[in-house]
Amino acid sequence: MSFLMLALDIMPKLLEGAVVTIELTIIAIIVGIFIGIPVAMGRVYGNKPVYAICTFFVEIIRGTPLLTQLFILYFGLPSVGIMLSPFIAAMIGLGINSAAYQAEYFRGAIQSVKKEQLIAAYSIGMNQMQAIRHIVLPQMFRLVIPSWSNELIYLLKYSSMAYMIQAPEIMSQGRLIASRNFRTFEVFIIVALIYLVLVSILSKILDMVENKFRIPGL
Amino acid sequence: MPNVILRAENVYKKYGKLEVLKGISFQVNQGETTVIIGPSGTGKSTLLTCINQLTPPDQGHIWLEDTEITHPNSDINMIRSSIGMVFQHFNLFTHLTVLDNVRIGLLVVKKTPMKEATEISMEKLNEVGLGDKINAYPAELSGGQQQRVSIARALAMNPKLILFDEPTSALDPELIGEVLNVMTKLAEIGMTMVVVSHEMGFARAVANDIIFMEKGIIVEEGKPDKMFNESENPRTREFLHKITELYGGKTE
Numbered sequence: 001m002s003f004l005m006l007a008l009d010i011m012p013k014l015l016e017g018a019v020v021t022i023e024l025t026i027i028a029i030i031v032g033i034f035i036g037i038p039v040a041m042g043r044v045y046g047n048k049p050v051y052a053i054c055t056f057f058v059e060i061i062r063g064t065p066l067l068t069q070l071f072i073l074y075f076g077l078p079s080v081g082i083m084l085s086p087f088i089a090a091m092i093g094l095g096i097n098s099a100a101y102q103a104e105y106f107r108g109a110i111q112s113v114k115k116e117q118l119i120a121a122y123s124i125g126m127n128q129m130q131a132i133r134h135i136v137l138p139q140m141f142r143l144v145i146p147s148w149s150n151e152l153i154y155l156l157k158y159s160s161m162a163y164m165i166q167a168p169e170i171m172s173q174g175r176l177i178a179s180r181n182f183r184t185f186e187v188f189i190i191v192a193l194i195y196l197v198l199v200s201i202l203s204k205i206l207d208m209v210e211n212k213f214r215i216p217g218l
Numbered sequence: 219m220p221n222v223i224l225r226a227e228n229v230y231k232k233y234g235k236l237e238v239l240k241g242i243s244f245q246v247n248q249g250e251t252t253v254i255i256g257p258s259g260t261g262k263s264t265l266l267t268c269i270n271q272l273t274p275p276d277q278g279h280i281w282l283e284d285t286e287i288t289h290p291n292s293d294i295n296m297i298r299s300s301i302g303m304v305f306q307h308f309n310l311f312t313h314l315t316v317l318d319n320v321r322i323g324l325l326v327v328k329k330t331p332m333k334e335a336t337e338i339s340m341e342k343l344n345e346v347g348l349g350d351k352i353n354a355y356p357a358e359l360s361g362g363q364q365q366r367v368s369i370a371r372a373l374a375m376n377p378k379l380i381l382f383d384e385p386t387s388a389l390d391p392e393l394i395g396e397v398l399n400v401m402t403k404l405a406e407i408g409m410t411m412v413v414v415s416h417e418m419g420f421a422r423a424v425a426n427d428i429i430f431m432e433k434g435i436i437v438e439e440g441k442p443d444k445m446f447n448e449s450e451n452p453r454t455r456e457f458l459h460k461i462t463e464l465y466g467g468k469t470e
Contacts, residue, residue, distance in 0.1 A: 120309035124323035125299025134326055138313050217357030
């Protein structure tokens with residue numbers, strides 16, 4: 001069977017996997033945003049206990065491998081009676097992992113909003129909440145887009161780790177196909193190409209987002 | 219008796235061991251312009267930020283009309299919304315258009331309805347001559363234009379008093395005039411202003427009162443004529459002589 005024939009033959013299965021990969025990536029990045037932003041705020045504006053908890057979270061997650069975290073969730077939790085499906089475990093693991101990294105990107109962006117901007121906000125009578133909501137956050141989102149884009153692309157590729165806990169994403173599908181037809185080399189070249197296409201599309205979209213939100217003159 | 223808008227009594231401020239303000243007292247009447255002059259590092263800017271509590275003073279009392287700003291229970295956000303501030307580096311919100319920069323205080327702080335907030339903002343922007351720039355972003359404007367936007371932002375809140383912290387010091391020389399013209403116009407229509415500035419021409423022409431500060435105290439205070447022509451204090455004379463040589467003191 002030629003390479004092209006093979007590719008056409010296995011594409012439906014691989015695309016099924018690709019859909020799971022995309023789902024995992026999107027859910028994880030969203031979980032990551034919703035945990036990451038509060039954690040970043042806690043690290044910048046929080047009082048001592050809040051700062052400590054948020055910092056602890058970031059250090060624990062960034063200080064341990066993603067694969068270890070996934071194994072704890074999928075293979076470890078059942079021993080305390082919590083059974084997660086591979087997909088759910090992968091979703092939670094990738095989400096929490098991404099949250100820690102995103103928190104750091106958001107923190108960096110919050111801190112690079114110039115102090116003068118806050119002072120100006122206070123000088124017209126805004127309280128801290130209003131200043132954060134109307135001045136700091138909108139500027140933070142723009143500042144964070146480049147580094148956040150990297151995180152999204154990493155996440156798309158790191159979601160392949162979910163293969164190790166049997167989530168049916170693209171790597172799992174590839175492995176399954178290769179174990180049946182023994183065309184390992186070709187199968188994973190095709191898998192790699194699919195990742196490449198996904199990443200390219202994502203980069204394009206992120207470039208467009210960055211341009212859309214660029215502030216004229218800056 | 220003129221209505222006293224701002225009164226400061228014995229204001230002290232220290233940064234660590236460095237005493238920046240050592241007992242400042244002065245007052246500003248409604249519709250009058252007070253210009254604070256003095257060498258760099260004398261505490262002039264600190265004094266301004268003490269007035270709106272961006273830098274809370276260590277000791278002393280400050281009143282805005284009958285409200286004590288320095289009172290522990292004062293509603294500081296409320297008070298700040300009625301004291302405008304214009305900064306040396308403009309501090310416009312970089313992510314907002316000119317119109318939104320002026321309008322945001324009304325919308326967020328005063329909860330003014332959108333239509334009314336827009337009308338007020340347009341009126342103020344027209345007043346400073348920028349009615350045609352409402353959709354521009356700050357980074358697309360010259361320094362002089364940015365500073366005029368920031369004056370409009372202060373005016374939109376209908377303040378009882380506007381503080382100017384060296385409003386022209388960061389501007390190219392050819393842009394200073396347009397900002398001073400706006401400020402002169404404000405003085406003419408009776409806005410109460412406290413201005414820290416090295417613009418002696420402006421001080422002479424517009425100020426009702428000039429305060430000369432040095433090393434955290436008020437050395438001398440008086441009408442422009444007296445300060446410029448018959449100052450009693452040798453330090454005032456020396457400073458004014460130097461600064462007039464440097465910046466030019468002619469009245470326009």
